[in-house]
Amino acid sequence: MSRAMDQASSFVPTYRREIRAGLRDIAPVAVAALPIGLLFGAVASAKGMSPLEVILMSALVFAGGAQFAAIESWIQPAPILTLAFATLLINARHVLMGASLTPKVRMSRVQTLLAYFFLTDEAWALSERRALERPVTGAYWFAMAVVLWSNWTLSSTIGAILGSFLGDPERIGADFAFTALFIGLVAGFGRSRVTLVTVAVSAGVAALVHYFIGAPWHVASGALAGIAAAYIAAPEEARS
């Protein structure tokens, strides 16, 4: 819809149009995230988390990548510092996303601070796309946020409750589901030379450290080695 049409139909309350646009944009994302949430809850419960703990983690952390990483190497008692460091590394991309989006949102500082609790790859990507044509309003953002957040929290809770009936995760290959999921996610970053070097170095170092030193050191050392490899492999004067 063009800006002129927006003004012509201004008798329709703006916020209602914005909410509708947010719901329309986020719907396919929510459908795709539903089984992922079920899977997360099921494997989390297989790893020994209670449904209440799964609800709290999904509702408060609300970051798939970091939650998957935490569950993949979950041990009792939970290694708090290791989890904090892995979470920081995985979510560091949010800083760039927030920096890029902030000039394009039409919200007060306080509203933005609340809104960014719901910052996800998906909501960010959709908002950046919308920002090419018009500012991102609070109504648009929160319509997406509420749907994604309830979808994620509910689906992982249902997964956790159903998961406790599934029994041994190895029998149905569920223990491998995260590995497969992560491989799928990594493929989303493309096949550029720098990415391939990053993946190879990170995988090699992590496997070696895990074999000779042990968990949880493989995560930080593998990740840092991969990042260093990307720095070295990238052309010195890469544009953008």
Added chain:
Amino acid sequence: MSLDTTTLLAILTMAVVTYFTRIAGLFVADRLVLTGRAKAAFDAIPPAVLVAVIAPTALTTGWAEAIAAAITAVAAFRLPLLGTVAVGVIAVVALRNLI
């Protein structure tokens, strides 16, 4: 329903760290312009972390897991995310029965 104290602390720590990364961009919006190698290194963070997490399971658990991981990687460039997961899980169950 049980709630372990250490688990609760871990969840809260993860929540605080995540929220910090989400709002940090708000305060550096005018200053953070990465270029060249620094940008490449920053962009490499998500794949580097994801790979490091799964490398032991994929590479050093056994042949079934290693072969299944290779099959999954091939599928990952052709299928949507859920299809990739399905291929990986089916492959690992089949290979564990064969090997």
